[in-house]
Amino acid sequence: TVFDTYDAIIDASCQAWNNLIDQPETIRSIGMRKWAHVGQLM
Numbered sequence: 001t002v003f004d005t006y007d008a009i010i011d012a013s014c015q016a017w018n019n020l021i022d023q024p025e026t027i028r029s030i031g032m033r034k035w036a037h038v039g040q041l042m
Contacts, residue, residue: 003009020027030036 003012
């Protein structure tokens with residue numbers, strides 16, 4: 001996608017962020033996968 005204006009970029013970014021934070025269980029499940037852990041586990 002090519003954006004025509006700076007405001008279009010900001011709007012798309014805000015929409016993407018809001019879509020992401022509306023899915024906390026999806027984010028949590030991705031973060032808990034074995035491959036997502038780097039370094040030492042506590």
